[in-house]
Amino acid sequence: MTGFNPLDLALLALAAAGAGVINTIVGxxxxxxFPTLLLGVPAVPANMANTVGLAIGNVGGVLGYRRELRGQWRSLAPLIVLTVGVLGLTTADHLQRANAAKNVLQTIAGVVATVVFIIVAPLPWTAIVIIAVxxxxxxxxxxxIGRRLxxxxxxxxxIAIGVIAVIALVR
Known part of the structure; x- marks a missing residue:
């Protein structure tokens, strides 16, 4: 299901490691x-592989921010669709605590999507494993890095990543 050569797989691994850093800090x-996945996977399976692989990687962000998550678990359940930007504007918590909450919500959303994707479609597991690890x-x-900023x-x-994301989406 994938058309990756060894160089593409290495690029995907590097991109995924960078995404793990980026997702943990700002999302x-x-x-x-995703653009790296498009080197060897059509768009829809690439989207699914991206979601599933990064959902697993997001667990590390949750573990990395576990100190900031103390006392937040009960309040996270109704906030699944919110991002760190909204959390930062709507809570009195320190921004790092909001970022920790973002990591949990991002992981929950990814796990839910993963379950659906596993049920409804074949997945490019090689790409998923590389992204996940x-x-x-x-x-x-x-x-x-994020906790020290x-x-x-x-x-x-x-804000910068948000602007880049908007530009990438509307282009």
Whole structure:
């Protein structure tokens, strides 16, 4: 189901590791992995592989931010569709706690999508495994970097990545 050569697989692994860092810090790691997947997978299976692989990688972001998640578990359930930007605007919590919550919500949404995708369609498992492992490896350093960023820089990165995502979507 995939048309990757060894170089494409190596690029996918690098992109996924970068996405693990990016997703843990600000989200939008798909901006890196999805175009790379298109080197060897048609768009719809690429979207599914991206979602499933990064959902597994997001677990590392949750683990990396577990200290900031203390006391938040009960309030996370109704917030599944919110992103860190909305959390940052609507909560009095420190931005790092909102980012930790974002990582949990991102993981939950990815797991739900993964279950649906497994049921409804064949998946490109080679690509998924590469994304899952590499993004999981990237999420640890992502949490270490993200937790050290001052609030103003984290907010700036969130805005910049958001603008890049909007431009990529409307192009």
């Amino acid at each position: 939008s790691g798909s901006l890196v992995t 590499a993004s999981l490896l990237g999420s640890g350093p992502g949490a270490m 001052p609030g103003w820089l984290l907010r700036t990165l969130i």
